[in-house]
Amino acid sequence: MTTALPFLPFTKPTIDEETIAAVGNVLRSGWLTSGPNVQALEAQLSDYFGGRPVRTYNSGTCTMEIALRIAGIGAGDEVITTPNSWVATANVIIEVGATPVFVDIEARSHNIDLDKVEAAITPRTKAIIPVHMCGLPCDMDKLYAIARKHNLRVVEDAAQAIGSTWKGQRIGAFGDFASFSFQVNKNIMTGEGGCLVLNNAEEARLAEKYRLQGVTRSGLDGIDVDVLGGKYNMTDIAAAIGLGQMKHLTEFNAKRKALAQHYFAAFGQDFEARSGAELPIADFENSNWHMFHIVLPERIKRSEFMQQMMEAGIGLGYHYRAIHLFSYYRARGFTDGMFPIAERVGKQIVTLPLFPSMTEADVERVVTAVKSRLS
Numbered sequence: 242m243t244t245a246l247p248f249l250p251f252t253k254p255t256i257d258e259e260t261i262a263a264v265g266n267v268l269r270s271g272w273l274t275s276g277p278n279v280q281a282l283e284a285q286l287s288d289y290f291g292g293r294p295v296r297t298y299n300s301g302t303c304t305m306e307i308a309l310r311i312a313g314i315g316a317g318d319e320v321i322t323t324p325n326s327w328v329a330t331a332n333v334i335i336e337v338g339a340t341p342v343f344v345d346i347e348a349r350s351h352n353i354d355l356d357k358v359e360a361a362i363t364p365r366t367k368a369i370i371p372v373h374m375c376g377l378p379c380d381m382d383k384l385y386a387i388a389r390k391h392n393l394r395v396v397e398d399a400a401q402a403i404g405s406t407w408k409g410q411r412i413g414a415f416g417d418f419a420s421f422s423f424q425v426n427k428n429i430m431t432g433e434g435g436c437l438v439l440n441n442a443e444e445a446r447l448a449e450k451y452r453l454q455g456v457t458r459s460g461l462d463g464i465d466v467d468v469l470g471g472k473y474n475m476t477d478i479a480a481a482i483g484l485g486q487m488k489h490l491t492e493f494n495a496k497r498k499a500l501a502q503h504y505f506a507a508f509g510q511d512f513e514a515r516s517g518a519e520l521p522i523a524d525f526e527n528s529n530w531h532m533f534h535i536v537l538p539e540r541i542k543r544s545e546f547m548q549q550m551m552e553a554g555i556g557l558g559y560h561y562r563a564i565h566l567f568s569y570y571r572a573r574g575f576t577d578g579m580f581p582i583a584e585r586v587g588k589q590i591v592t593l594p595l596f597p598s599m600t601e602a603d604v605e606r607v608v609t610a611v612k613s614r615l616s
């Protein structure tokens with residue numbers, strides 16, 4: 242009889258005792274909703290993003306919806322995005338009454354193919370929502386050149402990209418809107434949550450209004466509601482978790498990068514040629530290594546592969562199924578074959594375990610298990 246190794250999930254948050262104590266202090270304080278911790282977290286995030294205004298929310302989905310509302314995008318407008326993302330990225334476009342226009346992805350980066358974007362622009366196109374997939378940034382020079390040329394707003398879905406850089410500058414520290422998620426799987430988390438990086442004080446004022454029912458102050462003791470807003474504010478409980486996570490962000494990202502480097506070393510130079518599988522782009526300069534994926538060769542059935550890995554005590558994810566093939570999107574006219582690269586990736590991709598408390602031995606265990614099933 243062999244001793245089974247402990248189950249290895251594809252991701253897991255790292256939470257220190259200080260953070261747990263800080264949450265206890267919030268609960269004891271009696272002030273649980275948005276308060277001093279939210280303010281402190283927003284101030285830290287603003288520093289992190291080069292002094293730009295930042296507001297926090299209860300998800301990294303409503304952040305994108307609010308950015309679209311601030312930009313005045315709605316019925317009759319088209320927004321270009323990628324079919325290879327969490328469905329939130331496209332849902333928010335429909336949520337504000339606009340129409341999503343998908344552009345296929347690049348085969349290797351899995352980011353939107355910027356060379357195909359201009360062909361999708363019409364007189365109704367108002368914005369583009371690119372995703373920095375797994376923390377690997379899109380080509381920011383190309384992206385903003387297209388946006389400037391066609392007068393488009395950009396809402397960067399940077400949900401996965403906190404700490405990623407482009408030519409030495411942090412994603413979110415430059416550009417137009419940048420939306421980050423603090424959902425529990427992300428590089429730092431607040432249980433659920435997110436933040437939006439904005440361009441100026443006027444946008445920040447609107448970002449607060451849309452966060453809380455459209456309420457605006459008027460007169461000395463009065464309020465008014467002059468736009469339709471939602472209920473999207475972050476609690477001080479969540480913000481206390483975020484403050485605890487911020488202390489470790491640099492260290493978490495460094496650990497992820499080291500583990501990703503170890504994955505490449507363990508797979509070895511000839512893994513792709515031998516197996517027909519595809520590894521991620523080995524970018525150790527810009528990416529925050531939010532996830533480490535492999536795209537399985539056509540001959541391998543993903544569900545069977547995932548089941549076999551599960552039997553070996555290794556949990557995998559898949560990020561993501563192509564958005565346009567979900568029933569709701571098919572009902573809007575999308576079909577198979579429209580975005581072939583996103584479809585192939587969506588069918589064959591798996592996410593391997595990668596999180597800060599993993600060890601190099603864990604990485605080797607995963608690589609051995611993958612190789613034994615692919616060779």
Ligand SMILES: *Cc1c(COP(=O)(O)O)cnc(C)c1O
Binds near residue numbers: 299300329372423
């Ligand atoms: C996590 C994620 C979102 C959504 O964030 P939530 O905080 O779960 O709402 C959106 N887009 C991408 C690419 C994500 O990874």
